[in-house]
Amino acid sequence: NGINYYQKVPFTNNAGSDIINMLYFNSNKLRYHSMSVLQTYVRDVNLYKLYYNSPQSLAEGDTAFIICIQAHLKAGSTQADAVDRDTMTLRIMRSLAKMNTPDNYLIMGDFNIYSANENAYRNLVNNTNENIRFYDPINKPGDWNNNSYFAPYHTQSTTTVSDCKSGGGLDDRFDFILVSNDIITGSKKVKYIDNSYKTIGNDGLHYNTSINASPQNNSVPAAVLNALFVNSDHLPVVLDLKVSTSSAVNENIVLSPFNNLSVRNIGSNALTFSFAAQQPVNFNLQIVNILGQPLISKELKAEKGENAYTIDVGSLSKGFYFVSLTDGFRKVTFKVVLK
Structure with missing residues (x-):
């Protein structure tokens, strides 16, 4: 269809898992800088560094960096599964602590976390080092699993039928994008746009059922809703970021x-x-x-x-x-x- 500006980053599989991470990006807006592996327990967790593709900023040697950390934490509801998730995020934060560099960090992926009280989640949002601590843009901590109060934020499952996909309907908030303090405040030229965080295909009216069940889900076009239902048991999570290329704005903040x-x-x-x-x-x-x-x-x-x-x-x-x-x-x- 003529769209040829999306690119992908290199992938790794040091953990030898059958699940790996991948990041695609719009090369008109962003350029790839580098990649590293933060931890390899259960699965690789990758850190991808991108930079804003602004000809003026690049010519001046001054652009904004965006660091995307992708993680697919251990699935399962047993205590052993929770311990594995705890281990994975502890290793992520230890790797970031060694860097100890405040920046525009986003950590994202299928966390398989059932509650904000899980250690795996607390490792990310309660870290004592503010340079690397993460924040939930919608500030919705709680017990997300099977809790109708969080129906607008659930991401799994798109269906009630268990076949090759997990069933059970929308009743878990497994998928996240958490952001660093610098993105909340915009202090490093990249700022979260208020109220832009959302789960695509979740209209808040399909708790514990399929996304295409009654009542009619009008949150996205019908073709998109069908694609979400057919292709995955998870819904995508998105947010918007604003990039400032004005050094004056940055100085005003600091x-x-x-x-x-x-x-x-x-x-x-x-x-x-x-x-x-x-x-x-x-x-x-x-x-x-x-x-x-x-x-x-x-x-x-x-x-x-x-x-x-x-x-x-x-x-x-x-x-x-x-x-x-x-x-x-x-x-x-x-x-x-x-x-």
């Missing part, structure tokens, strides 16, 4: 007019922070969730010297939040965890 910034939260009801201002300044404080949705916004004033503030956050649920301070020209963003 420069801070607030010296010696100190932050802490008191229980789950109050957030305190302090900083030293070089001169009087009016600034805006904004607290957003992991989806980038603003929840609290306040106009504040700082005097020259030390300034301290206490913000009531009792209306917010437990979890991760990002707090931004800006004077209209420069901006600093930091993360807080309300427990």
